[in-house]
Amino acid sequence: MMDGWERLKFGAAITGVVFLISVLRWTADLVYPETYVTEPAYKIPGVSEPAVDLSALQRSWPAGLSEPGGRAKLRDYMSNIEKVAVPRSAEGPPAVAAPAPQVDLATLLAAADVEKGRQTARVCTSCHTFDQGGQDRIGPSLWGVVGRDVAARETFTYSSVFAAQSGSWTYERLDRYLTNPAKAVPGNKMAFAGLRKAEDRANVIAFLSTLSASPVPFPKAEKPKIAETLQRPRQGSRRPPPGSSG
Numbered sequence: 001m002m003d004g005w006e007r008l009k010f011g012a013a014i015t016g017v018v019f020l021i022s023v024l025r026w027t028a029d030l031v032y033p034e035t036y037v038t039e040p041a042y043k044i045p046g047v048s049e050p051a052v053d054l055s056a057l058q059r060s061w062p063a064g065l066s067e068p069g070g071r072a073k074l075r076d077y078m079s080n081i082e083k084v085a086v087p088r089s090a091e092g093p094p095a096v097a098a099p100a101p102q103v104d105l106a107t108l109l110a111a112a113d114v115e116k117g118r119q120t121a122r123v124c125t126s127c128h129t130f131d132q133g134g135q136d137r138i139g140p141s142l143w144g145v146v147g148r149d150v151a152a153r154e155t156f157t158y159s160s161v162f163a164a165q166s167g168s169w170t171y172e173r174l175d176r177y178l179t180n181p182a183k184a185v186p187g188n189k190m191a192f193a194g195l196r197k198a199e200d201r202a203n204v205i206a207f208l209s210t211l212s213a214s215p216v217p218f219p220k221a222e223k224p225k226i227a228e229t230l231q232r233p234r235q236g237s238r239r240p241p242p243g244s245s246g
Contacts, residue, residue: 103198104221104222105171105172105175105198105202105219106218106219106220106221106222107221108198108199108201108202109171109202109205109206109218109219110218110221111202112199112202112203112205112206113203113206114203114206114207114210116200116203117202117203117204117205117206117207117208118207120195120200120203120204120207121204121207121208123192124139124142124192126138127139127190128140128141128142129141129142129143130142130143130211131143132144132211132213136153136155136156139156139190140153140155140156140158141153141156142208142211143211143212144211144212144213145169145174145208145211146169146170146171146174146205146208146209146211146212146215146216147168147169147170147212147216148168148169149167149168149169150162150165150166150167150168150169150173151163151165159187159188159189161185161186161187161188162185162188165185171205171209171216171218171219172219174205174208175198175201175202175205178194178195178201178204178205179194179195179196179201180193180194181193181194182194206218
């Protein structure tokens, strides 16, 4: 059996070998530094090799490996990534989509779905009633709200910020309020964040317009300016009416 002295010599030998290998590798790295691959070794005539987008390879892991050459590129660039300059995407800043054209409220109301508005407005029933003669709750009854003066319901005690409001609930004002109640009337107590989609607001407002014995007509949609320009005759170019003699 191996005594203590022999075990010590055996352990020292293993430690010495490991230390020697480490020193040799460190010395070899200093004398013969490695050059890591940053581009293809050769180019095929007539074939343009796209620049490697390392960030794209990282984001698409592992799906990006299904593309031709994906594994080789990722292996070359990721094996010693700390020693390779990270290539940046050649693409410019992300394209920003053009904002959708604004549709005026009158056009939205003309195409509004009252039944969808009724469904969306169900969330309001925790604080309001819709039926004629309905009782006030946390908020006033919404029967006849379209066209009614703001804070005009005598059976309801409005907050000071609402009591200070003037004017009436026009379609435009309802649209602004339903977009962001806290912004439309700062300091009001209504716990409702608002409706972000213009179509949803139009549907709800169209439903509210039915809560009246005499509904207020929807506003008329504005004609496009280009149509007005085409229909307007130019000065000095007016043609004589048919049948008249020059």
